[in-house]
Amino acid sequence: MDSSLQVSMNTQELRRPTDDGPEEDTSADEEDEEPKVCHVCGDQATGYHFNALTCEGCKGFFRRAMKRPASFSCPFRGNCVITKSNRRQCQACRLKKCQSIGMLKELIMSDEELEQRRHILKQKRKRAEPLVLSPQQEGAVQELLQAQRSTFDVSFVDFKKFRPIDRNLAPMHEYGQMLLDPSPAFSSPQEEALFQFSSPSNCDERPDATDASSRVFITLPHIADLTTYMIQQIISFAKLISYFRELSMEDQISLLKGAMFEVCQIRFNMLFNDETGVWECGALSYCMDDAARAGFQRHLLDPLMKFHYTLRKLRLDDTEYVLMQAISLFSPDRPGVTDQGTIDRHQEMVALMLKTYIESKRMSTDKRLLFPKIVACLTELRSMNEEYTKQVLEIQDIQPDVSPLILEVVSKDP
Template sequence: MLVCTTVVQVVCSVFAVENEEEDEPKVCQVCGDRATGYHFNAMTCEGCKGFFRRAMKRPVNFSCPFRGVCIITKNNRRQCQACRLQKCRSIGMLKELIMSDEELGQRRRLLERRRKRAEPVILSTQQEAVIQELLNAQKKTFDISFVHFTHFRPIDRTLAPMQQYRQTCQETTTNTWPSDIQEASLPCSSSSSPCSSSSQEVKPEDSCGKDRAFTTLPHIADLSTYMIQQIISFAKMLSSFKELSIEDQISLLKGATFELCQIRFNMLFNESSGMWECGPLTYCMDDAARAGFQPHLLDPLMKFHYTLRRLHLDDSEYVLMQAIALFSPDRPGVTDSKTIDQLQEMLALTLKTYIESKRTSPKKHLLYPKIMGCLTEMRSMNEEYTKQVLQIQDIQPEVPPLMLEVFSKIT
C-alpha cells in the first residue's frame, strides 16, 4: 500500500513539473526574447527565425567589428549580424530545414484550405436574393398540383404501346420498374400491364403500328404546351434573363425547355411506382411510348428520372438546377455568351455553396457533381428529343405550333 502511494506521488510530481514547464514562458536561445516555438531545430523568436532564413537564402559574408565576441540580446541583435548568425548556428539551427519559396507557397495554400474548411460556409446576401427570386418565379409559374390544367384532350390508353414499360397508372403503389433501372428496352409481354385508365380496356389485338403509336399524342401535346408556357413565364420573371437581348432569350429558351420540363417533372416523379403524379393526373412512360417516342430516348430518360429523384433535392436545389440549365452559353444562336457564362458560373457557385451550407450529410460534397452530371446527361437527350418530335410531326401532324417553334432548330 505504501509503495502504491509513493508511485502515485511520484507520477503527480512529474505532471506538476511538466505543467510548470508548460506555463513558463519560452526564451529565444539566440537573443533572449520571447520564443514562439522550434524553428529550424532550435527554440527561437520570430525575429531570429526570419533573420536565419534570410541569411541562408541570400548568403552574405558578415564581419564583426568587435572580434566576434558580441553578446546577442534582444536590444542589440541587429547591431552585429555576424555574431547573431554564429549564435544561430551554435544552438543547432539548420539550413537544410528551410523550405523553398515553392514549398512555402504550397504550405500557405494548404493552411488556407484548412482554414476555409474549418470556417462555416454561409450564403452571401446576393446568393440568398438569387435563390429567393428563383423560388418566387417557380411558385408563380409551376402549377405543381395541375389544378389549372383543364383544357386538354382526354388521354387515350385503349391500345397497348408498341414499347411497354410494365406500368399501370391505376396501381401507383407497386414498384413496376426494375430496381437496377435497366438500360435495355423492355420487351412487350402478354403478362405485363400497360398503363391504362379505369374506364378503358386495352385492345392488344390491334396490331396497327401507326394507330398504336399515337393514341396519347393529342393529350401529351396539350400537356407539353402547358408546361412550355409555364417555363417561358418562369424565365421572363428572372431579372438576369430580361436583361438579355430578345435573340438570346429565344435561343436560351429553345435550347433549355426540354431540360427544364424534365427537372420540373422530376419533382412529381414517384420512384416507388415509376409514375409522374401531376395532381389528379397520373402518367407513366408507356404514355410517351403511345405518343410515338422511341426507346432510345425513353430508356435513358427513365433512368435519368430515377437517378435525379434519388438525390432527394429540395425546392432550392431544383430551381437552381433549372437556372443553370437555362443560362447555358453554348446554346445555338447565343450571341452574348460571355455574360451568360458569367451568370451560369454564379448560379453554379450558389448551388455549391447552398449544398455546403444547408446539407449535413458527410457525403454532401458528392451531391454537387452528381447534379452537374444529371445536367450533362439531359443535354445528351435534348437533341434526340427534338429529332423525335420533328419525326412525329412528319408522320402525325398533332404537334402544336408552340412545340414546333420551341424545338425547331435555330438557323
C-alpha cells in the same frame, strides 16, 4: 555526450519546421509543460527555428541578417548580454549569439520557397474551411427559387381548358407489364416491373401496329396541351432571372429552345413517385403509357424512364432542382447562341452555387458524389433532346395535334 540527451536532440531536430512563421513551428517539448525561453534573448520561445529554440523576434532577426548581410559592429566591447529588453540595441552581439547557439543559415528558405510554401498552406486552410454560400450567391439562389415558385404550378390548379385524356386503347408498348425475362439492371422489383414492356410479338398482334399511317395517338391532344402549359411556365421562369434578361433576345430564344425539353423533364421529376412510377400532378396523374399512347417510341421512353428513376433517387430539394434547371438553361453550346462567353460564365456561376450549396447544406458523408451524379443526369437528359425533337416532328406528320408553341420550340430555325 550522454546518449539519452543525444537521442532527445535528434528527435527535436526531426521535428523542426521550416521557416514560415509561428503557425508552422512546433513546441520544444510537447510532453514538458514548462514554458520554454529563447536561447538568444530569454523571451518566450515559439519553437525551433533554423536549428535552435528561439522566439519569433530572434527568428526574424536571424533571417533578415542572413538574407541581407550587413557589417554589424558592436559599439561596446563585443560581449553584450542580449536580453528581451535590449536585443535591438546591438545587432552584432545578437547575431553572434544566434550563431553561437547553433542557428544555421543553410536552413533559411528562399523567397520563392517561402511563397510556394505559403501558397500550399493557404490552399490547405481553404480546403479545411467549411464552404458557405456568399451573400451574392444566396441572393442569386433566392431569385431562382422565387422564379420557380412563381411559375411552377405543382398542383396544376391553373391547368384548365385542356382536351381530356383518353386511355381507352392500350398503348403500342406498355410500361407496367412484367416480361418473362426481366432485366436485372434495376434496384427493386417494383421499379423493374414498372419499367418493362410487353414483348414484340404481343405488340405485333395489335391491329394498329401494322401500319403507321393508321395509328391514332389517343392521348396526344391532352399531352400536347400539358406540354404547352409547361412550356409557358418555363418561359416565364427564365424571364424572371435577371442575368437571363440581360442577354440578347436571340440568345434568350436559342437557350429556351435548346433547354425546354430538359427543364420540363427536371420539373416533372419533382412530381415523380418512384414507388409507383406515376407523375402526380395535383388531381391529375400520368404514367409512361400516356406518352406511348401519344405516339412516342421506346428508344426515347426507355432512357427517359430510367432517367426519372435515377434522378428521383437522389432526393434533391427545391434549391438543387432549380439550380439544375439553371445549369441546363445556361448552356453556351446551344444552336444559335452568339454570346457564348457570357452564357458560359453564367453556367459556371450556377454550377459553383450548386456545388457550394451541396457542400454546405448536405450532411451525408457521400455528399461529394451528389454533384457529379447531377451532372451525369444532365448529360443523359441532353442525349435525349435530339430524339425528342425527331419524334415530335414524326408524330405531327402522322397526327397534326401538336401545338404551334411546341413546334416552335423543336424547330431548328433560329
